[in-house]
Amino acid sequence: xxxxxxxxxxxxxxxxxxxxxxxxxxxxxxxxxxxxxxxxxxxxxxxxxxxxxxxxxxxxxxxxxxxxxxxxxxxxxxxxxxxxxxxxxxxxxxxxxxxxxxxxxxxxxxxxxxxxxxxxxxxxxxxxxxxxxxxxxxxxxxxxxxxxxxxxxxxxxxxxxxxxxxxxxxxxxxxxxxxxxxxxxxxxxxxxxxxxxxxxxxxxxxxxxxxxxxxxxxxxxxxxxxxxxxxxxxxxxxxxxxxxxxxxxxxxxxxxxxxxxxxxxxxxxxxxxxxxxxxxxxxxxxxxxxxxxxxxxxxxxxxxxxxxxxxxxxxxxxxxxxxxxxxxxxxxxxxxxxxxxxxxxxxxxxxxxxxxxxxxxxxxxxxxxxxxxxxxxxxxxxxxxxxxxxxxxxxxxxxxxxxxxxxxxxxxxxxxxxxxxxxxxxxxxxxxxxxxxxxxxxxxxxxxxxxxxxxxxxxxxxxxxx
Amino acid sequence: xxxxxxxxxxxxxxxxxxxxxxxxxxxxxxxxxxxxxxxxxxxxxxxxxxxxxxxxxxxxxxxxxxxxxxxxxxxxxxxxxxxxxxxxxxxxxxxxxx
Numbered sequence: 001x002x003x004x005x006x007x008x009x010x011x012x013x014x015x016x017x018x019x020x021x022x023x024x025x026x027x028x029x030x031x032x033x034x035x036x037x038x039x040x041x042x043x044x045x046x047x048x049x050x051x052x053x054x055x056x057x058x059x060x061x062x063x064x065x066x067x068x069x070x071x072x073x074x075x076x077x078x079x080x081x082x083x084x085x086x087x088x089x090x091x092x093x094x095x096x097x098x099x100x101x102x103x104x105x106x107x108x109x110x111x112x113x114x115x116x117x118x119x120x121x122x123x124x125x126x127x128x129x130x131x132x133x134x135x136x137x138x139x140x141x142x143x144x145x146x147x148x149x150x151x152x153x154x155x156x157x158x159x160x161x162x163x164x165x166x167x168x169x170x171x172x173x174x175x176x177x178x179x180x181x182x183x184x185x186x187x188x189x190x191x192x193x194x195x196x197x198x199x200x201x202x203x204x205x206x207x208x209x210x211x212x213x214x215x216x217x218x219x220x221x222x223x224x225x226x227x228x229x230x231x232x233x234x235x236x237x238x239x240x241x242x243x244x245x246x247x248x249x250x251x252x253x254x255x256x257x258x259x260x261x262x263x264x265x266x267x268x269x270x271x272x273x274x275x276x277x278x279x280x281x282x283x284x285x286x287x288x289x290x291x292x293x294x295x296x297x298x299x300x301x302x303x304x305x306x307x308x309x310x311x312x313x314x315x316x317x318x319x320x321x322x323x324x325x326x327x328x329x330x331x332x333x334x335x336x337x338x339x340x341x342x343x344x345x346x347x348x349x350x351x352x353x354x355x356x357x358x359x360x361x362x363x364x365x366x367x368x369x370x371x372x373x374x375x376x377x378x379x380x381x382x383x384x385x386x387x388x389x390x391x392x393x394x395x396x397x398x399x400x401x402x403x404x405x406x407x408x409x410x411x412x413x414x415x416x417x418x419x420x421x422x423x424x425x426x427x428x429x430x431x432x433x434x435x436x437x438x439x440x441x442x443x444x445x446x447x448x449x450x451x452x453x454x455x456x457x458x459x460x461x462x463x464x465x466x
Numbered sequence: 467x468x469x470x471x472x473x474x475x476x477x478x479x480x481x482x483x484x485x486x487x488x489x490x491x492x493x494x495x496x497x498x499x500x501x502x503x504x505x506x507x508x509x510x511x512x513x514x515x516x517x518x519x520x521x522x523x524x525x526x527x528x529x530x531x532x533x534x535x536x537x538x539x540x541x542x543x544x545x546x547x548x549x550x551x552x553x554x555x556x557x558x559x560x561x562x563x564x
Contacts, residue, residue, distance in 0.1 A: 019506045020483065026499050027490045029556040036550045039506055043542060050512045056519035065518070065532045069539025076540075077547035082555075085497060088548065092504050092541050099537040103513045106530040110517075113524065121470045220500055227507045232473055234513050240473060241480040246507035248484030253496060343493055350496030357555040364558055368493055 011049035012238040018042030019242050023249070029363055046238060082358040083315050086347040087147040089216060094140035097223040100230050101133025105193070107233055112183055118233070123183055125232035127176040131196050132226035135172075138200030140219050146204070147212065147347055155208035168199045207268075209312070210389065212347040214257040214268045221250025253349045260343035260369075262395075262405035288424070291442040293451060296418055297458030299442075300326075303380035303416075305336045307372065309409050310352050311345045313386015313421075317448035320359040323385070326452055327361060329459045338365050340372040340382075340409045342390035373410050382414035384435075385448050388421075392433045403431060417441040420451050498552045505545025511538035 018038045025035030050056065080088055104126050111118040118126060145151035172195035175188050207215050228243025230236075258265060291299075300306060308327075314320060327337050339361065345352045353366050376382070384391055391411040394401045411417050412435050419436060421443060435441060444451055491499050511534075517523065518531030 015509070019509075020487070022502060022506065023484070023487045023491075023499075026495055026502060027487075027492070029492075029495065029553070029558075032495060032498065032553045032556070033550060036502065036546055036553065039502060040546050043506075043509060043546075046509055046512055047515070050515045051519075053516070055521070056515060057521045058519045058523070061528060061532050062515055062518050062535055065514075065535035066539045069536040069541075070543045073540040073543035073545075074547065077544040077551065080548070082552075085501075085548075085552075088544075089497075089500055089504070092501075092545060095537040095541050096504060096508055096510065099508070099514060099534040099541070100510045102530045102534040102537075103510065103517055106517045106527045106534075110524070110527055114522075217500070220504065224503065224507045227510045228477060230510055230513050232470070232477075234516065235469065235473070236512065237473065237476050239509060239512060240477050242506050242509040244477050244480035245484040245487075246503040248481045249488045249499065249503040252485055252488040253500065256493075256496075341493070348497060349500060350493060350498070353494045354497045354552055354555070357552075357557070360555075360557065362558055363494055363556045366494055 008049050008053065011045045012236070015042040015046035015049075016238045016241040018045070019245060023245060082354055083318060084148075085354055086212065086216065086351060087144055089348055090140045090144040090147055090219070093216070093219045093223045094137050094144060097133045097136035097140060097219075097226055099133075100223070100226040101130050101137060101193075101196075103230060104130035104133060104226075104233065105189070108183070108189060109186070112186055118183065120180065122233050123180045125229045127180055127192075129226050129229035129233060130193070131172060131176055132222045132229065134193055134196035135200035135203070136219050136222040136226060138197045139204050139215075140200075140223075142201055142204035143207075143212065143215060143219065146207070146209065153209040155206045157206050161202075161206060165199065165202045168195055168202060172196050172199060209347065210344070211268050213344045213349050213351070214254050214261070214265075216348045217250050217253035217257055218265075219250070221247050221254060224248075224250055257344055257349060260407060262403075262407065286437045288437050289439075289442050291418070291444060293444070293446075293454035294458050296442065296444055297455045297462060299416055299418070300330060300335070300381060300383070300455065301333065301459060301462055303335055305375075305379045306330060306338070306381045306383060307376065307379045307411075307414065308337065308339045309382060309384045309387050309391055309411055310339065310341070310356070311385065311387025311390060312347060312351075313388075313448055315346055315351065315355055315386070317386065319385060319448040319452050320355045320361075322449055322452040322456060323356075324359040324361055325456045326459065327365075329456060338367050338372065340367050340369065340376075340411075342369050342387070342409050345387060345390055369407060369409050376410045376413040379414040380416060382411035382417045384411055384417065384419045384421075385452070386420070388433055389431065391435055392431060394431060394434050397434070401431060411435060412438060415440065418444055420444045420446065420448050422447065494556070495553075498549050501545055501549045501552065505542055505549060508538045508541035508545060511535060511542060514538050 022035040022039035025031040175192045224243050224246025231239030341352045393412045395403045395406040395408045514534035
């Protein structure tokens, strides 16, 4: 009894403090690993403290579950390739959300069947917890399926979609309210669960790949809020704090992603980006210039400043390691090579940074959009690899374009623009890119990885000849 | 002040603190950040332990709690390990090698 009254609250408070410090230390790459360690310590304190609580008497199942969970988690963490980070993140949102929804379900039945009955406030929190938990679970699994390419990546829309989605959500909320007023109607709970699960699926159906960064951040936020609501049900303030930190983190990231696309939340969730444009995409033939790897290598070799702008295509082609070779060769010859990274490049916040860091590109060469844009006019070459909409000048020039107002990396200001691309097909959003038709733009047709490796070969040859 | 009102204050202040802290994180580290906060929110394992370990838990509770402990443990373990694996990759420029 003594332990529970005095030591436990202190352990929980220390855990909450270490979580706050963990996030604080994520501010900078030099302290970030310290952040992970203090986060682990906090977790250990909280778990050990909870295991020692007097009402916890049955350890056997807990340890078996811990063992199985770790047995799955450890290999995932070590074997998973870095290109699969977005999928892994979606999957872990699904696990976290489902865990918290299952706990809410157990609490609900316990309250009704065994007592003590839950108070009104606890019921409200429980309904929030399970609603967010279940919908985030299916939504994250859908996102996982799309990122893993088990499901089609393009948005799927149909007439009256928003109406159906809102209807399902409203039905779930109404049944939730009925459960709050009278928890005894236990047969409503499975219906509530089913509606929440269904809504999660419906929510992601119209989301396309380009919107994944925002959606993943939003799901992160929901999973956190669900855990925080659990804190209200269990009267555990450490849970409230940890969940709130996760919830606000996901929310902030989602806002940053939305701003980087000049779109609103509702537009991302209900707008089905790119669906209308595919049919109207310009098919008119416009002249453009193309170049070979040899010519590209010569231009790069004689440049003083090269800005590389990577996008999802780089991740798909796994071109980051070849890029690093190119970076090394050019740096050795005194060419200043920098990487300009758009906030929504890739499929999740920070995706490009992780891939380039994996390829050993020093992180001080990874520049943010706002930071590099003023320097773009001084760049001799802008080399675009697998990016499209984030460099499309239409965003600045055509107010009627679907991406109008979206901040872009101003590649068009560079003296020479080179674009590695498979063909002239318009990109994901189906919007024609004016950049490709500019007189100082050279199209380099081919797979990102093999094209970069031919450039590397040419550069090495030039180096030997000189 | 009732306990729930106090809880709401805690929530509000923690969310505000979260907003302030996350704002300071460079976009460079957004992916590891998400992975870390994910691992932190797997602290839900505490709730799962309470449900599973109770003396007279019903079979339903035990099954649900067991699954929840499993899922949360998976998130804790893989979340921290993978965050650290990612952070290890972020290096400053190496000193010139000859």
